[in-house]
Amino acid sequence: MKTKHLRGIILLGTLVLACLLVIQLYWFRKAFDVAEKQFDHSVQIALRKVADSVSKDAEIRKMSSNFFFVTTNSQLNDQELDSLLRNEFSKRSLSIDYELGVYNAADDTLVYGHYVEATRRLEAEKEQYKRSLAEKNFAVYFPKKQSYVAAQLDVWIFSTIILLLMMGFFAYAIASLLRERKFAELKSDFINNMTHEFKTPVTNIRIAGEILQNKIQDQGTQVYVNILLKENERLRQKIDQVLSGASIEYMKRPVLEAMDIHRLIEDCAEAFQLKIRERNGTIRLEFQAGQVSILGDKDLLLQAITNVIDNAEKYSLESPHILVRTRDHGDQIEIDVIDNGIGIAPQHRSKVFDKFFRVTSGNIHNVKGFGLGLSFVKGVVQAHRGHVNLLSELNKGTEVQIILPKV
Known part of the structure; x- marks a missing residue:
């Protein structure tokens, strides 16, 4: 294969794989955004259900990607609120860890904080909780939201990994091809450079044999001279076969x-x-x-x-x-x-x-x-x-x- 053709193939293959990777990352980001919107939608519905059960004028605000604040200005039972949230998240298959914080509406001081694991079972609360007469708001924080949403895109992650592996194999194949090409060139150069080294002694042996054939009259000795010339010709033919096989690769025209x-x-x-x-x-x-x-x-x-x-x-x-x-x-x-x-x-x-x-x-x-x-x-x-x-x-x-x- 000519060098310019090989370079063209490598360049084209690299360009195609790079385009595929860019497209894959673009659609992976699109899919992640869609999954994140679905997650936020489910969380806000769950928070709305909980907020409506404790206040008529509750307001839900998304403060950041994984932080939601609910203004109720109502009296809240901290442990009962925790139980309501877990129930609503469970109904919507939101199996994700979260942190719950309850704040005084007057000064935004934290009066209750609790980390809830996604695998925690819903158990009946036996302890009686005291209600505070102060008006309260609450917030929910999801520390593992990004990894949770990404885990929903298992097919996209798998296809991206496959594409990266394919790019790795392509790079390895190109490196191997270039290495083999270098070895092939060294081999062919060696054979071509040995042309004179092989043919010169073979030609000299033939000339010396023909001189002996003409000068020696003894029939017994002639037999050995004929064998010498015959085997010399056989060796020459084999050398020509090897050399012709190597030289055809470098015959430009x-x-x-x-x-x-x-x-x-x-x-x-x-x-x-x-x-x-x-x-x-x-x-x-x-x-x-x-x-x-x-x-x-x-x-x-x-x-x-x-x-x-x-x-x-x-x-x-x-x-x-x-x-x-x-x-x-x-x-x-x-x-x-x-x-x-x-x-x-x-x-x-x-x-x-x-x-x-x-x-x-x-x-x-x-x-x-x-x-x-x-x-x-x-x-x-x-x-x-x-x-x-x-x-x-x-x-x-x-x-x-x-x-x-x-x-």
């Missing part, structure tokens, strides 16, 4: 030139003629496309088509019979490589283009490789604004379709 795709396919097929003939197989070319000129990077396309044919040969356990066919596909050209190999099971078809993925039989790899061939093919074709399809049936063969735009 292929070097495009007009080419004859049929000529390119013929060059690819020619390299496999001897190997397939030794296995009593055939490779057949069937060119049906009319327009064969495309714009592409010759080296990359040559390697990509070679990889597909190489897979077709390797995964044909019996005599390989391979058909390479071209067809017109609208303003595109379709290249089909069809084999009679072992095929691919349905559960593996969507993964064969993943890097390092290889179809295996248990823990045994019947065919050697790194799982980079088709990943490289997909990268090259996408770099040429084309796409790759795969059709396969287990034990009946595989067809790989490469579709590229024409000139």
